[in-house]
Each structure stands twice: as structure tokens, then as C-alpha cells.
Amino acid sequence: MGAELQIDLGILVNLSAEELDRQPYGVIRLDRAGTVLTFNRYEEKLSRKKRDDVLWKNFFNEVAPCTKVREFYGRFLEGVKARRMNVTFGFVFPFPHGVRHVDISLFYKENDDTVWVIVRGDAA
Numbered sequence: 001m002g003a004e005l006q007i008d009l010g011i012l013v014n015l016s017a018e019e020l021d022r023q024p025y026g027v028i029r030l031d032r033a034g035t036v037l038t039f040n041r042y043e044e045k046l047s048r049k050k051r052d053d054v055l056w057k058n059f060f061n062e063v064a065p066c067t068k069v070r071e072f073y074g075r076f077l078e079g080v081k082a083r084r085m086n087v088t089f090g091f092v093f094p095f096p097h098g099v100r101h102v103d104i105s106l107f108y109k110e111n112d113d114t115v116w117v118i119v120r121g122d123a124a
Contacts, residue, residue: 012116023042025042025118026117026120026121029116029117031115034058046100047064048097076106076115080108084108090103102120
């Protein structure tokens with residue numbers, strides 16, 4: 001996807017909601033069940049979904065059911081089970097407004113038992 005972004009999860013997880021909104025990539029935080037806890041402004045632009053419409057919904061069933069595939073959901077489940085995850089992979093979102101090729105990074109944060117999903121792609 002072009003220049004590789006370096007993401008420091010230790011810094012990212014301590015940012016305020018306003019600071020997360022200023023990041024140049026999508027930030028989604030999920031609980032172990034896949035419930036959306038955080039959804040930043042960049043991700044709103046990329047997905048064309050309002051934060052208020054996705055918070056507290058299941059990401060894999062209600063927000064982005066196209067991600068409920070081995071490539072994405074399988075990795076999520078494996079990481080949650082192992083309580084360890086740090087993986088990056090390419091993914092194609094088949095949005096109604098056009099296909100989006102993105103890089104997905106999944107990070108497991110042990111002390112609050114959450115998964116951070118970083119979405120890097122064009123939000124234009």
C-alpha cells in the first residue's frame with residue numbers, strides 16, 4: 001500500500017479519542033467477542049459508516065460481515081484464543097461504493113483483553 005507506516009501500539013492505546021481521530025489510518029478496537037469499542041474518524045471516511053451506527057455492534061456480524069472469513073476472522077479468533085496477536089495482511093473490502101484494497105494489522109492488547117484493528121488504505 002505504498003510507504004509502510006510504523007505503528008507503536010504502546011503509544012496508540014494511550015491516545016485520547018480526539019488524538020485517535022487525527023491518525024492517518026483507520027483505528028477500530030474490538031472486545032474478545034468482536035464488539036466495536038472504538039471507531040475513529042478515518043475509518044468513518046474509509047467505510048462510509050458513522051461511528052454512532054457501529055459502536056457496540058459486532059464487527060464481524062453487523063458492521064463488516066465480509067470480514068467473517070478465515071483470512072480475517074480466523075486470525076482474530078486464533079489471536080483471541082492465544083491472547084497474542086501481531087499480524088498484518090492485505091484485504092479487499094467489497095464496499096457498495098467500490099472495492100477497497102487495504103492493509104489490516106491486528107494487535108492483541110493483553111491488559112484490557114482487546115484487539116486493535118488498524119486499517120491502512122485510501123479514505124478519499
